[in-house]
Amino acid sequence: MNAVRLPSSALRDPWWLRAPLLLLALAFVALFLVLPLFAVFGYAFEKGLDFYLASLVD
Amino acid sequence: MHAKQRHALPGFGLTLGVCLAYLGLIVLLPLAALAWKSASLGAGEFWAIVTAPRARAAYRVTFGCAALAGLVNLVFGPLLAWVLVRYRFPGRALVDALVDLPFALPTAVAGITLTALYASNGPLGRVLEAHGWKIAYTPSGITVALVFVSLPFLVRSVQPVLEHLEPDVEEAAATLGAGRLTTLWRVVLPTLWPAILSGFALAFARALGEYGSVIFIAGNMPMVSEIAPLLITAKLDQYDYAGATAIALVLLAGSFATLLALNLLQLVTVRRRSAGAA
Numbered sequence: 001m002n003a004v005r006l007p008s009s010a011l012r013d014p015w016w017l018r019a020p021l022l023l024l025a026l027a028f029v030a031l032f033l034v035l036p037l038f039a040v041f042g043y044a045f046e047k048g049l050d051f052y053l054a055s056l057v058d
Numbered sequence: 059m060h061a062k063q064r065h066a067l068p069g070f071g072l073t074l075g076v077c078l079a080y081l082g083l084i085v086l087l088p089l090a091a092l093a094w095k096s097a098s099l100g101a102g103e104f105w106a107i108v109t110a111p112r113a114r115a116a117y118r119v120t121f122g123c124a125a126l127a128g129l130v131n132l133v134f135g136p137l138l139a140w141v142l143v144r145y146r147f148p149g150r151a152l153v154d155a156l157v158d159l160p161f162a163l164p165t166a167v168a169g170i171t172l173t174a175l176y177a178s179n180g181p182l183g184r185v186l187e188a189h190g191w192k193i194a195y196t197p198s199g200i201t202v203a204l205v206f207v208s209l210p211f212l213v214r215s216v217q218p219v220l221e222h223l224e225p226d227v228e229e230a231a232a233t234l235g236a237g238r239l240t241t242l243w244r245v246v247l248p249t250l251w252p253a254i255l256s257g258f259a260l261a262f263a264r265a266l267g268e269y270g271s272v273i274f275i276a277g278n279m280p281m282v283s284e285i286a287p288l289l290i291t292a293k294l295d296q297y298d299y300a301g302a303t304a305i306a307l308v309l310l311a312g313s314f315a316t317l318l319a320l321n322l323l324q325l326v327t328v329r330r331r332s333a334g335a336a
Binding site: 010013014017018021022024035037039040043 | 134137138140141144145147153156157159160163167168170171172174175182205206209225228229231232233238239242
């Protein structure tokens with residue numbers, strides 16, 4: 001027996017199912033989560049780090 | 059039979075008492091105050107406020123956008139949960155952590171950011187508007203914001219169920235000759251339905267009352283893109299507490315009815331499943 005427990009092939013989706021599902025999920029994450037996250041940082045540092053720090057001190 | 063029923067667990071009376079007192083204090087008391095406050099209006103006045111055209115438009119926007127956002131997440135939430143639990147890909151842990159972002163980000167920040175992204179001069183809004191789809195300051199924008207804030211509810215309610223799914227059933231389906239799609243559709247999905255439904259209920263209820271992330275992107279045009287929670291705030295600003303609670307009661311009734319319906323649906327699906335298994 002193999003020491004490492006491999007997931008049985010019955011539980012693995014075939015590639016033609018895995019690829020589109022993965023792509024769809026990642027596209028959704030990119031659009032709805034990653035983009036807003038980067039946008040928050042983008043707008044926060046838009047006017048430079050100095051301005052950002054000055055706003056924090058204010 | 060014993061004359062007096064004894065519970066196997068001691069302290070039932072005490073714990074029930076504490077539980078009910080807590081529930082009463084935190085949940086029922088504010089609800090009662092809500093009803094009490096709006097009762098200071100006469101029935102006619104209450105009806106007039108609740109059915110005013112502007113209020114009815116606001117219910118339509120609120121319930122419509124919340125339902126639409128819930129449906130979008132009904133598809134993508136379980137999909138994301140499936141991908142996170144079953145597939146191994148680089149950055150999986152990062153994506154898993156990102157799912158909680160809408161909870162971590164203050165809703166007002168989320169609202170401003172989404173508005174900046176989807177406004178006519180924003181990076182996304184510019185592209186979409188070139189194709190004739192205006193997002194910011196329309197009900198579409200409200201839906202986008204609600205999809206954002208309510209996504210974690212669906213992912214996080216389905217994920218643990220998937221993680222604890224016994225592999226035997228899927229393997230049995232495979233040995234019986236079911237294709238992978240058939241197994242997913244007829245074996246895996248039915249076991250997920252209760253979790254999906256309760257996640258949807260949470261997401262929908264949250265979306266109904268969501269305020270912070272929506273007001274910036276909504277544009278708040280009365281009759282078009284004004285949500286009911288904003289109408290409540292507007293009334294509060296004018297010290298019209300009774301009017302505000304009247305609208306709030308309608309929202310509350312709507313969300314209660316939805317939760318009740320979803321719970322009944324959940325009950326039916328669970329019953330049907332256990333009946334089928336027996």
